[in-house]
Amino acid sequence: MNASAAGLLPDVSGHFGRYGGRFVPEALIAALDQLDAAYRHAMADEAFQAEFGRLLRDYAGVPSMLYRADRFSAAAGARIFLKREDLNHTGAHKVRNVLGQALLTKRMGKTRVIAETGAGQHGVATATAAALFDLECVVYMGEVDTERQALNVARMQMLGATVIPVKTGSRTLKDAINEALRDWVSSVDSTHYLLGTAAGPHPFPGMVRDFVRGIGVEARQQCLDQTGALPDAVAACVGGGSNAIGIFHAFVGDESVRLYGFEGGGEGVTTDRHSARFSGGSPGVLHGARTYVLQDEDGQTVESYSISAGLDYPSVGPEHAWLHETGRARYLPVTDAEAMDAFQLLCRTEGIIPAIESAHGLGGALAIAPALAEELGREPTIIVNLSGRGDKDVETAGSYFGILGK
Amino acid sequence: MSISEVFEKARAEGRAVSVGCMPAGFPTVEGSIAAMIAMAEAGIDVIEVELPYSDPVMDGPVIQRASEIALAGGVRTKDTLRAIEAVARTGVPVVLMTYWNPIERYGVDAFARDFAAAGGAGLVTPDLIPDEAQEWLAASDAHQLDRTFLVSPSSTDERLAMTVAHCRGFVYATAVMGVTGARETTSTAAPALVARVRAVSDIPVGVGLGVRDGAQAAEVGSFADGVIVGSALVRCVLDAPDEAAGLASLRALSADLARGVRAVKR
Numbered sequence: 001m002n003a004s005a006a007g008l009l010p011d012v013s014g015h016f017g018r019y020g021g022r023f024v025p026e027a028l029i030a031a032l033d034q035l036d037a038a039y040r041h042a043m044a045d046e047a048f049q050a051e052f053g054r055l056l057r058d059y060a061g062v063p064s065m066l067y068r069a070d071r072f073s074a075a076a077g078a079r080i081f082l083k084r085e086d087l088n089h090t091g092a093h094k095v096r097n098v099l100g101q102a103l104l105t106k107r108m109g110k111t112r113v114i115a116e117t118g119a120g121q122h123g124v125a126t127a128t129a130a131a132l133f134d135l136e137c138v139v140y141m142g143e144v145d146t147e148r149q150a151l152n153v154a155r156m157q158m159l160g161a162t163v164i165p166v167k168t169g170s171r172t173l174k175d176a177i178n179e180a181l182r183d184w185v186s187s188v189d190s191t192h193y194l195l196g197t198a199a200g201p202h203p204f205p206g207m208v209r210d211f212v213r214g215i216g217v218e219a220r221q222q223c224l225d226q227t228g229a230l231p232d233a234v235a236a237c238v239g240g241g242s243n244a245i246g247i248f249h250a251f252v253g254d255e256s257v258r259l260y261g262f263e264g265g266g267e268g269v270t271t272d273r274h275s276a277r278f279s280g281g282s283p284g285v286l287h288g289a290r291t292y293v294l295q296d297e298d299g300q301t302v303e304s305y306s307i308s309a310g311l312d313y314p315s316v317g318p319e320h321a322w323l324h325e326t327g328r329a330r331y332l333p334v335t336d337a338e339a340m341d342a343f344q345l346l347c348r349t350e351g352i353i354p355a356i357e358s359a360h361g362l363g364g365a366l367a368i369a370p371a372l373a374e375e376l377g378r379e380p381t382i383i384v385n386l387s388g389r390g391d392k393d394v395e396t397a398g399s400y401f402g403i404l405g406k
Numbered sequence: 407m408s409i410s411e412v413f414e415k416a417r418a419e420g421r422a423v424s425v426g427c428m429p430a431g432f433p434t435v436e437g438s439i440a441a442m443i444a445m446a447e448a449g450i451d452v453i454e455v456e457l458p459y460s461d462p463v464m465d466g467p468v469i470q471r472a473s474e475i476a477l478a479g480g481v482r483t484k485d486t487l488r489a490i491e492a493v494a495r496t497g498v499p500v501v502l503m504t505y506w507n508p509i510e511r512y513g514v515d516a517f518a519r520d521f522a523a524a525g526g527a528g529l530v531t532p533d534l535i536p537d538e539a540q541e542w543l544a545a546s547d548a549h550q551l552d553r554t555f556l557v558s559p560s561s562t563d564e565r566l567a568m569t570v571a572h573c574r575g576f577v578y579a580t581a582v583m584g585v586t587g588a589r590e591t592t593s594t595a596a597p598a599l600v601a602r603v604r605a606v607s608d609i610p611v612g613v614g615l616g617v618r619d620g621a622q623a624a625e626v627g628s629f630a631d632g633v634i635v636g637s638a639l640v641r642c643v644l645d646a647p648d649e650a651a652g653l654a655s656l657r658a659l660s661a662d663l664a665r666g667v668r669a670v671k672r
Contacts, residue, residue, distance in 0.1 A: 013537065021537075021538050022535065022537065023506055023535075023538060024463075025463070025464050025556060025558070025580075026535055026556045026557060026560075026565070026569065026580070027556075027558035027559075027560055029535065029558075029560070029561065030560040030561065031560070033562075168467075168474070169460065169474070174461065175461075178461050178462075178463050181463045182463060182464075182466075182585045185464070185583060185584055186583055186584040187583075188560065189583075284507050284510060285506050285507040285510055285533075286461060286507060287463075288533075293507070297511070298482055298483045298508055298511060299459075299483075299508035299509075299510065299511030299512070300459065301460040301461050301507075
């Protein structure tokens with residue numbers, strides 16, 4: 001199991017056990033090979049690492065703080081620490097990944113980036129990096145998401161990106177990915193597909209993880225510095241899975257640290273309106289990798305649902321499928337209602353408005369705290385990855401709580 | 407007649423093979439069977455059935471739309487097998503173009519068994535590369551099915567040779583870097599790609615992506631062994647006011663394509 005922790009996974013062909021790999025048109029293989037080579041070369045290049053580190057520190061505001069949320073903890077019955085990725089430039093953990101990939105884009109001599117976005121966070125982050133690095137930027141976004149995340153569409157446009165609403169299929173994130181892949185097949189010579197999560201074909205899952213794994217490295221050291229011990233549990237929401245794998249990865253080798261991924265439980269996993277791949281899905285192939293997928297008996301993708309656009313995705317990164325299968329991490333659904341309760345609790349106890357995605361991590365922490373306390377016979381320490389801030393979700397939350405009219 | 411025999415016969419006649427595609431279940435299961443039989447009767451040599459899939463990343467807007475219509479109509483994998491059986495019964499060779507997940511979900515060996523029993527000749531797998539195809543290699547051997555993987559202008563020599571070595575029946579050369587859809591002009595990259603395949607194998611080479619009429623089929627048929635046409639045929643049905651008009655339009659284009667591949671002596 002520690003193969004993952006030691007950075008030995010994925011293997012050379014991009015597999016995490018039976019998950020991962022490359023299920024893409026042959027036309028993309030050369031580009032994936034080029035990306036893999038550029039990434040491996042860059043990771044071994046001190047100048048690249050120094051530049052990436054400088055950008056994270058001076059531009060993105062990394063390392064983010066680890067904050068002990070005392071009032072939220074009192075309500076939770078656990079000592080809750082928040083990894084404040086919401087304070088990064090662009091308001092989410094995703095800036096780490098886009099800066100890494102934008103540097104690689106330059107390194108490969110490409111002049112254009114394309115991206116998919118659900119909530120808009122990755123689109124905004126990509127548009128930001130494209131502006132910084134003088135790259136042409138096209139963002140594909142499901143038409144449904146452009147409507148529920150209109151502010152982020154405006155942000156991307158302000159940053160100089162072209163936003164293309166995707167009108168096919170379910171008109172959400174999965175269809176935006178399809179459209180980005182179609183673009184990439186046609187434009188691969190000049191274009192890098194700046195994939196927004198630790199999913200897709202090899203090398204994306206391992207590469208994106210490596211660009212965001214600083215979240216966990218920092219949190220682990222910060223926790224040791226602040227408490228003198230490792231946490232009992234690490235919690236994160238899981239859409240595609242980059243914030244979760246980013247905070248999990250440094251802890252995978254610490255067997256005493258429980259890893260919890262919280263998926264979009266929507267209206268409940270017994271209904272057909274959720275995004276819980278590990279509760280309601282099964283192994284399958286989607287968007288370039290073998291992983292867990294929400295699918296019907298025929299292998300057709302089933303449309304996912306979550307109040308959070310960023311979790312509304314029927315597939316998940318293959319390393320999470322591996323961590324699930326090996327039992328190293330547990331994946332549990334958190335319903336819209338549980339997430340929104342946690343959202344409100346954090347607002348009222350800590351003065352922090354979280355992204356609704358991150359609120360699923362908070363809601364999950366609240367749910368597991370009592371059993372964990374009982375198991376340990378003491379107050380547990382839980383780090384929650386506060387992966388993004390809630391500015392973009394004010395309208396959704398406002399209408400949910402009846403503060404804003406719909 | 408097997409796929410290999412179709413290509414051998416066409417080679418003997420000094421012409422290319424026409425391959426016509428249609429999603430099963432579009433606009434209905436029965437309608438798609440009628441469409442494919444009409445294509446074959448009008449002279450299309452090989453019918454390539456496409457299994458409708460929710461996330462067809464290699465397909466352009468026309469086939470996406472047709473697949474959406476088929477899925478909205480409730481088409482199931484077993485309906486696709488039924489369509490294959492009905493079309494194969496007329497004697498025309500049938501291959502299936504399918505994204506990988508529906509096959510994996512069905513069970514790779516089980517699908518190969520049932521597909522062979524339905525009279526299908528082989529699979530074209532746009533998102534499955536030989537590197538990930540261990541199960542399919544075994545199942546296709548066990549059930550004596552052809553395997554068509556794709557090669558691309560961007561494939562390295564090494565990958566191209568490896569991919570071609572894993573094909574049986576024919577290899578699919580994607581003429582353009584892009585998704586399916588009829589185009590104004592055929593690709594300049596295609597002849598070079600076909601030549602690269604010929605340098606490593608004598609397996610028949612089918613060229614697809616972009617052919618829309620007999621004239622283009624003739625052009626592609628002058629250097630390729632097979633001319634694969636999808637979106638232009640699907641559009642005949644998509645744009646027709648009713649089923650009869652769609653079939654008439656489909657027969658006319660099929661006949662034009664059949665003439666096209668015979669217009670050039672190789």
